[in-house]
Amino acid sequence: MSTVDSKTVDALNWVAPKRDPGALGRLMDNKMFLVCVCLFPALGLLIVFLTYPLGLGIYLAFTDTQIGHAGEWVGLENFESLFQDRIFLNAVWWTVAYTFFATILKFGLGLWLALLLNHHVPFKSLIRAIILLPYIVPTVLSAIAFWWIYDPQFSIISYVLVDKLHWMEHYIDFLGTPWNARWSLIAANVWRGIPFVAITLLAGLQTISPSLYEAAMLDGASPWQRFRFVTRPLLMPILAIVMTFSVLFTFTDFQLVYAITRGGPINATHLMATLAFQRGIPGSHLGEGAAIAVAMIPFLILATVFSYFALGRRKWQQGSDND
Amino acid sequence: MDEITRRGSIGLAAGIAAASTLTGTQARAAIPTADVKPPSQPIESGATLRVLRPVKYIDPDGALFDANTKKFSAAMGVPVRVDYVGFEDLRPQTAVAARTGAGPDIVLGWSDDPHLYTDSILDMTELAEYLGKKYGGWQTLAALYGKKFKTDQWIAIPFGGSAGPAVYRKSWIKEAGFDTIPADLGKFLDLCRNLKKIGHPPGFALGNAVGDANSYCGWLLWAHNGYMVDEAGKIAINRKETIEALKYAKELYQTFIPGVLSWQDPSNNKAFIAEEISLTQNGCSIYFAIKNNPKMAAVAEDVDHAPMPRGQASSRPETASVINAMVFKHTKFPNAAKEYIRFMMEADQYDPWLTATTGYWAHSLKAYGESAVWKSDPKLIPYRDACAMEFYSGYKGPINAASGAVLADYVNVQMFAAVSSGQATPEEAAAEAERRAKRIYKQ
Known part of the structure; x- marks a missing residue:
């Protein structure tokens, strides 16, 4: 027979009350989201300062753009x-x-x-x-x-x-x-x-x-x-x-x-x-x-x-x- | 309202004081003006301006430009910020302003720059006509660069120009048997041969030097009645006149100091100041470097300037670098911008500036020929008429992106350099230049 009284049983069965996490908390728990957020600054910098200029440069190479005049697409003409x-x-x-x-x-x-x-x-x-x-x-x-x-x-x-x-x-x-x-x-x-x-x-x-x-x-x-x-x-x-x-x-x-x-x-x-x-x-x-x-x-x-x-x-x- | 006026007048007084101290003892000459009503350009309330211009040649250039700007701000209540950028950074920065529609309201660009931006800059006809009427008209080269080619529509206000005539040592020219630079091409060749014989050779830049090599090779071509493009804009470089010019250049090159094929803009300054050469083509920077060096007083006395030989050209076969003020359409304060340019061009401001720059800049409006600066030193006379020249890069064709690109690619310079160095015959070099120019002009 158990000599354990009811109070002890309560203590043993006690679990920390679960607080329902807020929307933000749940979002932060989402691994994909966290990965994206942490990558954003680096990716942002890369996109703004590397991808965009490189992309623009490549685009310009296929146009007849001059200083002061927006150009038109000319395909491989420049090359x-x-x-x-x-x-x-x-x-x-x-x-x-x-x-x-x-x-x-x-x-x-x-x-x-x-x-x-x-x-x-x-x-x-x-x-x-x-x-x-x-x-x-x-x-x-x-x-x-x-x-x-x-x-x-x-x-x-x-x-x-x-x-x-x-x-x-x-x-x-x-x-x-x-x-x-x-x-x-x-x-x-x-x-x-x-x-x-x-x-x-x-x-x-x-x-x-x-x-x-x-x-x-x-x-x-x-x-x-x-x-x-x-x-x-x-x-x-x-x-x-x-x-x-x-x-x-x-x-x-x-x-x-x-x-x-x-x-x-x-x-x-x-x-x-x-x-x-x-x-x-x-x-x-x-x-x-x-x-x-x-x-x-x-x-x-x-x-x-x-x-x-x-x-x-x-x-x-x-x-x-x-x- | 009261306060603005008071603050304005204090500033105005300060500006005038600054200007007069900077010009020092040099007396102001009376600039002849006609009585013309300025165009109505009511300044927008809350206007501010940003101005971009090339770096100063010498300190007073910037100091007086700033003093005049301050005077404008004080009188009109318009804050103005002037940014000075390196000669070669000016164009990229202007291009960015034009492309993004932001940045400076006014750009003082190089000669043909406004012609690249005709779509994005404001019409200046009214202002230019007012200034022209008031100050005795615009000089030829200024009007060429200020107006859309072959029209009367002004797209920019030329502030001034900088020429590159012959710079020589009087005593050595005399020793070589000449009193001055001869106008005849044959005699000029004799002079150079004699100079070489007496151990004081001439030296003209033939490297990729934007300023000096272009002025030398432009002179060679134009003095022989050659030109890159005809009036219709058709490439006309491969003609017998060019061949003659190339043959002449080859003879002339034999008399030069060795190494001119790699000369850049500062090279002839260095060689002339070190007394290694007797004759070259340059802005007045050589003269002032020598004049401002107390140890070289005797040399300064011996330096003089003259137009390059006329040859077969109908007028002085030289050109000049012009600074040309354009106002971008993206400015929020077009009237303030135009008013600023007007203010800077008026005699009260322009003449002290012109005088302080001691000949580095020459006036674009004829009336300023009376300025005291041109009476201060007779040696500066060949620089005075910079804006009066009739030749320009891209002569005789239209001024456009293609003429600028031919200049930037050194097509003419390299044609002369190739023949001078013996890398090509005159016929080959002219054909190659024709091919390159046609490629750029898409003909």
Whole structure:
């Protein structure tokens, strides 16, 4: 027989009184609703500042809009006319070449710098800070600095070579002939881009466990073998990401070229971005400018896809070991 | 009502005081005016205005513009905000205002800008005719850019223009055997050859330089009687006159200092001030940079200006950058906006401003030719007639988006640069320019 009295039974059976949640409360309990509410700010920003401008740009590319006049839908007319325009084709070719050479140089030199910095060198943090400098300086400022360095009359390089060392007879015409101007711009871009590559690759290098190198050394691996079989595979994923970003930044470069050459001499250094601006704003043909900008998109997608699949397809990224 | 007047008059006095201190000791000349009744433009109550204009060339340009604006606000009780934007930012910002129908009420745009916005700006005919009658008429280039092409409908009020004549060193020209810049093209070539021989070469911009390269290549083309488009707007660049101009340009280029193919607008200023070149084409900024440097007093004395050689042209084969005030239809206070422009163009305000800008801007209304500024320094005379020129970008065709696009794409500049550098023969370059211009004009 139970010795429990009725009061205890009451206490045992007691449950917290259920308050009927209000409409708002029920709404907040709805997971879908909550997801939507929490995503809204981010999505809103993306839509307003990314999707809308991109969409508008793509739309404009298919119209004959000019500054001051709303345009009409013209279909592919802008693209058809661009593909017969030697200046545009030259800009496409040069944008690809510029990206290709600048990226190779940036990665070669950046990786080398990162490997050096990964060793124990005196004043390591100071050196790392100094290396970041080109990246910190606003692009336009560094462009103006290079503009002086490449000046046909006041170049410091020419001054040293001609007036001080007497190694040359004439000042170098850095920006006056097509190939001089092209290599000069690549050099400026590489100078600016190295810190980004070097510092991110250095971060990647530091995540590689020293024990792997010790094990390799015990097995008698040479420095080259350690680089080839330890550093390279472990650095590949971050290399792929850095490469993607670097290619995107270089391909869409505008400021360096616009400030240093304006696309000259005679359009030899027009990038797609500078040509798009020139045709769209000073030239007032917004539709054509937008079409040039839109023509960059396939290249950018291609570059991204290449970096991700060709360089970054490592099994461990998907959760299993490397072969 | 009382209060507004009182506040107004105090402000007015302050404005005048500011203006007179800024102009300093320079005496005001009497500007001849006709007695004309201003158009009736009753200012809307509660009006406020926003004005967009290019950045000042020199401090007094902005200071006097602001002082005049303050004077207007005080006298009319209309607050006005003036925004100064970089030369190259002006056009994008104007485009946004036109597209969105918001933002500045008045824009002082570059030469052909109002012609892009004919649908969205107000008619200015009445105001322009009043100003023209009162101040002895509009100068040729000002009227060209102010009116819809080949009509008498005004779409903008030209404030002033800035020319780019020859800037040279007197002593070196003399050393090269000339007293002044010859009007004859052959003699001009001789002068440049001699200048090179004595080690003081000329230098003219051939890079993608909006101002200097366009003035140099415009001169080359027009002095040989060439033009990009004919009166009907048909492309006419591939003619024998152009070929002659290109051949001449190639000869001339041989005498230049190396590197002009990459020159941008500031390059010739730098080279001239560093005494590396003896002759170039520029605004008066070179002269003032030298004049305002106490260490270069002797050089300042040696600098002079002259129109570029006339060649075969019927008038001075040069053009000028004009600033042109337009009022957008989206303004809530059209009368206040027009009244502001009128006020700024009246002699009490305009002349002190013109005088303070010391020649950077030249007047658009003929009567201001009497302004004291043009008597202050005889070296400024070649800049005085900026708005009197008859050539313009897109000459001889209509001023429209296509003529602007040809300019922005450097079609003419690159034609001359390609031949000068030896990258193309004159025939090839002219054909290429024709192809590019036809593409833009859709012909």
